[in-house]
Amino acid sequence: MSAAHLPNVAGIDSTVPGPTHTAASLSGGPAAPAPPGALIQDRLAAWVSDLTTLHELIERLVRTDTLDAALAELLRAGSALVGARRGMAVLEPADGLGPATTVGLGLAHADLGHIETVPRSATSYGRILDGLPDPGAHPDLLGEAGLDPRHREVAARLGYAASYALPLAAGESGEAGESGGGAATTLDSAPATGLGRLGAVVWLYDEPAEPVERQRHLVGLYVRYAAEHLARLVELQRARVQVATVAEELLPSRLPRVPGVQLAARHRTHPRGGGDWYDALPLPEGALGLAVGSVSGSGPSALAAMGRLRASLRAYAVMEGEDPVAVLSDLELLLRLTEPARSATALFAYAEPGLRKIVLAGAGHTPPLIVGEHRTEFVETSLSAPLGMLSCWEAPSVELSPAPGETVLLYTDGLLRRTGDPMDRAFARLHAAAASVSRADRADPGAVADHVLRTMLPEGLDRPVEGEDVVLLAARFDG
Template structure:
């Protein structure tokens, strides 16, 4: 909050009482219109029998004010003006901080910081450099009113010659450079870049994660980076603007610290997830494979697998483990590894593979459920035998047909007393793609399941003819059609897995 100086902390009630205690005549004199004569302002009695009843004004009545004299301000007007200014500043600061905390990504938060800061300090351009002191990243540079070439030119200046560079190096710096071109001892390279880009002054502040402790929030401790605003003319913010921008940057640093921790956690989860999934898909004659996986930011349990089997066969599997977070990731890794072992031993019988997986899950993790689908494919014969446990049916995408494979219904793994669903055998035509997927693709649409299945069927049927020869293009088209607004963002609610196999 803004600190009110002690010298202006007065009792407003005392001021009002002082005004009430003033004499009535004195109050009338102060409120008398300027420029009117005393005769016009004095009270008059009615005329009687032609006698002028004008009486002279009382001796204590003030006379007219000269035209060149301004009436003094009422007592307390200066205090009220200052209080109004502080209330206005607090309102502005609250609105800007509220807009900042609504940002959910680092880039958006840095852009909002630059926009709000430019309004507070009165600058048109700026640059924010995120470079955490612990070296764990992420590191990025965001500009306001600066093109990529401009940012590159600024980065050619030695760090020790710029105010924000000294902050990044942990050196003390006043932050304000009101006239760069006239500043003595300025690095010639800095002066040259400033003249070329057309800025004549700068004001920089550190982004310190320690500020989160002052605001009662947790976050990355230590220096996060620096922010600098550039003026077109020699200038610097006054004391009031410095006070406002200082408070704003303190809260901004705490918010950025939380976003840095969140991005680091997401990056770690993505790394672990990628390590638990196949690093590359096998190359088996007669079939082309492609996979798309978009994981939950906190780590989901959806997975896929493709492994070569003896005699030129191929095992295809997709599945989903209940829950999210590190425990779901660990369970997913164990389930996938177990299925690979069972597939190598008895892959020709998908029912036996899933039966073994059901028994393992029920014995080792009785509180967890999972869905799975395993297909034993013989590409040379274009034949697939598959079985599913509580999983969504595959989808065949071809030039002449787009249809779901009719599979037997079964409960998920971990909920079966005995195996109930037999396997299903079908033969795709040459050039057709079999699409295996998890239910996250359907749930992310927000539609009821029957409508989501219809949307998926329509998306697969609308794949352009030129893209049908590439299973990766088929998967990308389905993703773009089903989730157009989430293609380039992390999935917030469900994992999405697509495994496409095109048969020659």
């Protein structure tokens, strides 16, 4: 009768080399006595090798700047450390504030879906996410008598026979602190963010297997550092969401409906929060005020200054909107008195849709663009300094009359700067993009704005660009 089959033990990947200083004994004779200190040298060599490998993996990890990239790098490095081919990382902060995501290694989207059909309490990662005790290692899943039937079915279908899971916990000591060894004393000073449990990571073996003690120790140290890095990225993502929320709240929640004109707006705040803004407000006697602007700086202070400036412009527009120069003059005085260290650009247009007449003035701002069936041209505006740059600002206004069906585009220079081209080429690209709007799209200001954005920024508005907001306000005048 053959002996009982024992599970295989996962071998150490070539990424984590083992000690090689012990010479093999001669065949057919007694082993040569080890020189004094050879065992200590072997252990030191192994620790140095482990530390070097760990340092290289952590260096690669800290270069990631998004959650998905960090989770993917965590899975890749961890698979090398524990000798597994596939894995899954689930980000689900215990405080319930998000963000939540799942990333797989060697698993297709459908495979992740199959795994998620298994009851959470029947999986290692699920028990970790629910705060339940779990051994972490399941060296022979299909051989476990009490395995959930659905888990057995999914494991057989996807072809994995063992798993090893670890919690992702920031600011808490994990398995890394429980294992002995020289690496722990060297790498035990990771900064803690205090977010607590962030999620779980699990690696899947194709055959019955489990990591040995040295592998557990190394991957435990690595996961501990990965959790701290992920916690910082989570906090950054949350801050960006909060900044974007504040920026959106400071801008119009909806555009007004004024007879004779159709409006559409597109806006994106850069990750740190910028000061670009737009506004459209109905004025007495069927008139309409249109404004775009940009406050210098970024972050919460720029957002606050933008909110104050926009609110002030609305008040001035109601009182003297038919004179855009007076509106911007009042705004300049307010900025100089209340924000002495800040400058801003702005453009205000007083539109009478019934007469198809616009009177506008700009302060260091980009010129509007008229898009129609028979012309695509920039509005000739006089040169003027930004608000807050001179002791007294003043510039002449400009009057224009859009033809029936023409659209006037107001925008901030972030649209031009995001292209990465010099300004003269960026203006040329904007003109070409507007001129290429199809006849069918010209009837919808939203379609005009979307076409211009797609043409100018093929990578889309969601690509974060440090320091550059995008604002585009389109007003189409009916016939």
